[in-house]
Amino acid sequence: AQTVTQSQPEMSVQEAETVTLSCTYDTSESDYYLFWYKQPPSRQMILVIRQEAYKQQNATENRFSVNFQKAAKSFSLKISDSQLGDAAMYFCAYGSSNTGKLIFGQGTTLQVKP
Amino acid sequence: GAVVSQHPSRVICKSGTSVKIECRSLDFQATTMFWYRQFPKQSLMLMATSNEGSKATYEQGVEKDKFLINHASLTLSTLTVTSAHPEDSSFYICSARDPSGGPLTGELFFGEGSRLTVL
Numbered sequence: 001a002q003t004v005t006q007s008q009p010e011m012s013v014q015e016a017e018t019v020t021l022s023c024t025y026d027t028s029e030s031d032y033y034l035f036w037y038k039q040p041p042s043r044q045m046i047l048v049i050r051q052e053a054y055k056q057q058n059a060t061e062n063r064f065s066v067n068f069q070k071a072a073k074s075f076s077l078k079i080s081d082s083q084l085g086d087a088a089m090y091f092c093a094y095g096s097s098n099t100g101k102l103i104f105g106q107g108t109t110l111q112v113k114p
Numbered sequence: 115g116a117v118v119s120q121h122p123s124r125v126i127c128k129s130g131t132s133v134k135i136e137c138r139s140l141d142f143q144a145t146t147m148f149w150y151r152q153f154p155k156q157s158l159m160l161m162a163t164s165n166e167g168s169k170a171t172y173e174q175g176v177e178k179d180k181f182l183i184n185h186a187s188l189t190l191s192t193l194t195v196t197s198a199h200p201e202d203s204s205f206y207i208c209s210a211r212d213p214s215g216g217p218l219t220g221e222l223f224f225g226e227g228s229r230l231t232v233l
Binding site: 042043044045047050089091095099100101102103104105106107109 | 146148150152155156157158159160163205207209211221222224226227
């Protein structure tokens, strides 16, 4: 079975600074996808970034980028130029190409200080 | 972008009653929908995979008779919490995959969630 681990329950960053959220996963599958989702207080899940496992190049979406280390099964999220609106709970998720299921990590609550 | 809508957003019921939560894909046909449960400040736990026209596939530890899932059409899946008890109080979230991106890898869209409180 696949597992996703986020070892940082809470993180804090100063506005305009950079923060990195950690995520590791375990799988025996060769084809899969990895995601970072943001959940603000409204509880609506928002896709932040997505990475296909077969791609070596790290995904980037504006201020958000990932460091995907396939051999180490690591998938960290870097948020540059942090903004107050980035404050939320962030979930790392594993998507199985076999089943289509999405398995989530425990989440990291990000606080952005003005 | 694709939208998934859940209804109701909040529901309060008495212990022993049944509650139905609807999940609709508004602008695409979803052959597969997923139901998650989330306790406060915790992760989303996958409960079951809902497949249109067939029985749902439940995750280990999820009571099939307690959480009834029906996926009668390509745009609607329902979760019924039967004989609800206070411990069933939680936030329930559905998600639907837009198959235009691929049957297994198309983007997953999430509903707004439904907060169930059982008194």
